[in-house]
Amino acid sequence: MTDYSKIPSPCYVLEKKKLIQNLELIDCVQKRAEIRIILALKGFAMFSAFPIVKKYLQGTTASSLFEARLAREEFGGELHLYCPVYQENEFQELIQEATHISFNSLRQWEQFKEKILLNQVSSGLRINPEYSPVKQEIYNPSSPLSRLGIRAEKLGDKLPEGIEGLHCHNLCESNSQALARTLEQIEALFGHHLRQIKWLNLGGGHLITSKSYDIDHLIQVITSFKTRYPHLDIYMEPGSAVAWETGVLRATVLDLIETSGPIIAMLDVSFTAHMPDCLEMPYKPCIRGAREPKEAEPKYRMGGLTCLAGDFMGMGDYYFETPLQVGDTILFEDMIHYTMVKTSMFNGIKHPAIGIVGSDGSFKLVREFDYEDYKGRLS
Template sequence: MNIKDLKTPVYVVDEKAIIRNLEILKEVEKSSGCHILLAQKAFSMFRIYPLISQYISGATASGLFEARLAYEEMKGENHVFCPAYTEEEMHELCSICDHMSFNSLRQLELHRSIWEKSKVSVGLRINPEFSTQEGHEIYDPCAPGSRLGIREKDMPEHLPLGVEGIHFHTLCEQDAAPLADTVAYVEEHFGTYLREVKWINLGGGHHITRPGYDIELLKKTILHLKETYDVEVYLEPGEAIALNAGYLYTKVLDIVENTLPILILDASAACHMPDVLEMPYRPPLRDAGEAGEKKYTCRLGARTCLAGDVIGDYSFDRMPEIGDILTFEDMAIYSMVKNNTFNGMPLPDIALMHSDGSVETVRSFDYEDFKNRLS
């Protein structure tokens, strides 16, 4: 099938771009000896889990359902972190995961009788209280009042019996320098525990596959941890695996006028790319410029009832027409995992563009998918 034959809206994941990212990550694993896991919260296209597992060590989950998905579809290690587990979840997680991190000492002890009988290697998530990002408090687990991780002042003198790992996740779309700074801070404040564990998990937020990322500093930081503490080092990026490796194709359904031409699309920020409103950010649009940069500036909006369901203002060399297909870029991550059917909007299909350029629709959605989530 050709791109032109796809029904819109559709997420198209670019296999070649995924492989390009995976090659970089594989090289980091190989030369530093770390283990890289796919954080499924960012990207859960399980159709390509077999491909992903040829390059990296496995996956990490935010809870039971993602853990089950990795267990069923991905070869390799299966890790999980959730701020609180229920007893029923704990039984199943202990049978399908090999590593599990707890967010509090209370949760660790509550479930001790279950995990102690299993083969799971257990860790504690710490909150280093060392923020390296500004502007996005919603994405900063070190922000004041955060519920994520145990603070230094709440840690016991030594790790509780059976705890084999330390986990921290503090970054968001960042380079290696903030990681190196965080590691130095953690060594200073949590150093005793690093000497007591078998593994350290550095969380996600590492933009390793972004051009210009300081891979050498990342490797140096990993090697330092491995050599100093004799530990296995884990990284669990989500974005880096599918960064710049997917598109959302959308059709112009109508054009209305209010101060400027407003294109009504069959894609929605609220339903199909929620981070555009949540973060917020303006997704790149192929062949378009900033407002005012090219001859025709238009606002791009959705066909939902939400007045704020606007993707942004973009400019074009030629005035877009009804029926045109527009291509939003970098739409593999935090898109299909977060979409919804608000207003009864159809979910975009999911397609895979193979390395030879052919395109395959992997999954189509219809009315039943909308209805089945309601009662």
Template sequence: MSLDFSILPTPCYVVDEDLLTRNLKILDSVQRRAGCKILLAQKAFSMFSVYPLIRQYLCGAASSSLFEARLAREKMGGEVHIYAPAYRDDEFAGIMKYSDHIVFNSFSQWDRFKGQVRAYPEKISCGIRVNPEYSEIGTELYNPCAPGSRLGVTRENFRPDDLEGIEGLHFHTLCEQNSDALEHTLPHVEEKFGPFLKRMKWVNFGGGHHITRPGYDLDTLVRCVRSVREKYGVEVYLEPGEAVALNAGYLVSTVLDVVENGVKVAVLDTSAACHMPDVLEMPYRPEIVGAGKPGENLCLYRLAGPTCLAGDVIGDYSFPRPLSPGDRVVFRDMAHYTMVKNNTFNGVGLPAIILCREAEGFRVVRRFGYRDFAARLS
């Protein structure tokens, strides 16, 4: 599809519904082949204007907070699941109101809230997050199984005597990984928690399954899910976030100025710090439409944001032609972990949110202005 980004207000996130649908169809094929249920992890992608589309394929949403649970209930429907490292007393009534599944991170949290869950007039299915102490994630920042991690109960701290009312186990140990990492993880889960899985109704394999990326091994995933379902008689949930919106969106920006200091620096109207914070946090280098690595094209530029942060730098890229103020720079794969993490540091405005479809062109869903900036301050 050829999109004419030059007509759009910048900065803006553009989500391509055709590409999103392509991802959703792959996820649905996994649900059907493996006999599992897939939830959208909203922490990665909460663009609720496309929740009705997502709901056509997925069975609901995973939430990390009361607000996400409410968003899922109000905008998506289907099953609403929640997990957080700890719940607040003053939010728990709301969490019960919006959630079908509540996953607790510890037995102390379970003990604190189980009376309320039992007394609640509607059925809520409760689970415990476990830590199998095995993960192939290299970066400590993203490794829930790193030594000293607060995320999930280790076997040593697992309390078989406190499982009455617990219907499921949850583990999350992957990050942008192929299904071989899941296949290697499952024996650790089974070795530590297999005897308890037999007593459960469901198991949630968490997120980090990069199911929609080219080359992902779907057959291994399907085999893993089926084997756990059959061996333990449990229902299996997956809650990918990134895989739902992978390669389905762009961040479109405009060059504001080009300055020189040993290297040509193009200052954009989008910021790594404000609009794509994972570029600095992960860190990673986003791809740009029509640009390459240094040396691949004639004209080399460092791309940087309009904030005061010296390190608000997206990276060095080469372009076939010189950049000038007014030129568009289009970053790829900007739908996930962008809108949900952005901020207005320096008073930089938030990117507009735009949808597109091959048949219909662009549709501006939301524009942000001064009021949105001021509304978060007082």
């Protein structure tokens, strides 16, 4: 058992065993469905864990020059690119060692196609399937005025010469039913193009590693689709599913503020800077050992350490069996995907350290951040 109170605070702590469990499941899916699953770096880019991830996944997808560079330096294998818009001044560097690239518009394909054909990167177009199960607008790429993906009516009957693939990303923490519906939509709107291409990338948002995901249904959906399009290489590029529930953000209670309502635990972490999805989505993260308070029970509210008035968990309070004290350890669950990649140093607060708990429970500190990291981003 790992003693989290001995780990530096604050700290993102990846639990290696859980990452391996996820990867084994994902690997099993890619083998059974005969598809390729690659890692979306935008969701998980903790490169000290890449030696483990590489054993299971054949490549990555990058959505910027820096992600592409990280992929080349630390991952290798297939490198897929999709950026909502490409920039002339970095394009040549971006496509180095890329195997696949998807364009968000026909104009951008026209702009860059010569460079692409010279460099022999297999090219695709991102399509908009005009369906998404995602309710939060901020995470819905298929809304009527979305800037992401080409709509069917814009594509016409024939794909431009040189286009070998289609890319579709419309899911977020979704299930296999949403995937089935997506494939129906792709066939209905883009079916005539599927004969002309070599690969179809089904994007991310497949929450394969969640306990409630129906893997057998996914395999059945893909297998049935493949019988109709056996010539297609099918890709999925999840981020969340790879690092889903693989570790915690370890924090400490620094102060307790009494109000007429809940007691507010002031922590050494911030929601806006270290757990931004809690405010963006928004959602209430689980805390290890805590639960929903009942009517008459003492309630604790979690507060961040920046000056932002909204830097607290407003989605609901917590109950702890033992009353909280200054110095107590708080473990926010499932804080490995979309956290380290999204953090900021707003307010000049310290960035959490990054560490790994090995399969034997021992802790290894991978990285700590200091004043120079803060200053280095400013001028």
